[in-house]
Amino acid sequence: xxxxxxxxxxxxxxxxxxxxxxxxxxxxxxxxxxxxxxxxxxxxxxxxxxxxxxxxxxxxxxxxxxxxxxxxxxxxxxxxxxxxxxxxxxxxxxxxxxxxxxxxxxxxxxxxxxxxxxxxxxxxxx
Numbered sequence: 001x002x003x004x005x006x007x008x009x010x011x012x013x014x015x016x017x018x019x020x021x022x023x024x025x026x027x028x029x030x031x032x033x034x035x036x037x038x039x040x041x042x043x044x045x046x047x048x049x050x051x052x053x054x055x056x057x058x059x060x061x062x063x064x065x066x067x068x069x070x071x072x073x074x075x076x077x078x079x080x081x082x083x084x085x086x087x088x089x090x091x092x093x094x095x096x097x098x099x100x101x102x103x104x105x106x107x108x109x110x111x112x113x114x115x116x117x118x119x120x121x122x123x124x125x126x
Contacts, residue, residue, distance in 0.1 A: 003021070005018060005022065005064050033117045034049025064122075069125070070122035070124055076102065076117075077104075077106075
């Protein structure tokens, strides 16, 4: 059975996507930026944006019946290669024992205030 999860972001309706899709034992979390969805504000620092991304992903996984420990794959998109060294400690703290397969890509994001976007794939532990 397919289940769609929403974080309440207006972008989900406008762009026609779900924050996450649960299909069987899999959960696919869409690219998540650093917005604080309660206030629809974006922090200035890549570190704070990273923390917001991870909090949103964690909340969505919990709602879907998964945890951060179930993440098997992450993609990190940053707008500046210098951000890597600034976000690695945050990612390491979050994923230190989980150690998902991961890729970091330097690219432009759709809005100039967006400095990082993270997507994740989780597989329910059996």
